[in-house]
Amino acid sequence: MTVASRGRPRLVGSLAARIAEVGRMPLLGTVEYADGSEDRHISRTNSAQRVRGLHECLVVPTDLARAVAEAGGPVLLVDDLSDSGWTLAVASRLLRRAGAEGVFPLVLAVQA
Structure with missing residues (x-):
């Protein structure tokens, strides 16, 4: 599974797909950004604000949540x-x- 990438979605998706293929495991899906949050600025200087912003932006879609629950590991x-x-x-x-x-x-x- 992947985290939605704003900068390199093809790279992340193809790497995850290949790892799943080689490892003979299912590719479950992507943790996504909520609708309308793509353009939202998330603070990079203050950890508390960054965590709050990410909690408001990242979502596990229903199909992914079901697949994760059924994965059994x-x-x-x-x-x-x-x-x-x-x-x-x-x-x-x-x-x-x-x-x-x-x-x-x-x-x-x-990135440090």
Whole structure:
């Protein structure tokens, strides 16, 4: 599964698809941004504001929540970039609430 990428959606999607194929596991879907939140500015300087903004923006669609609950094990979460780790933390929390037994993040790049 992936976190919706605003900058590199094809890269994240194709990597996740290939990992699923090689690992013989289902590609469950994408943690998405809520409607209208694509253009919303999320603070990059204040952690509390960033977490609040991400909680308001990230969603687990109903079909994905059902697939996660039925998966019966941990899920792999692929993202293109991590600068603070909050996107992965919030997405992981949402997936755990949807029924994932665990979430293993895979990030292509880390920006310090």
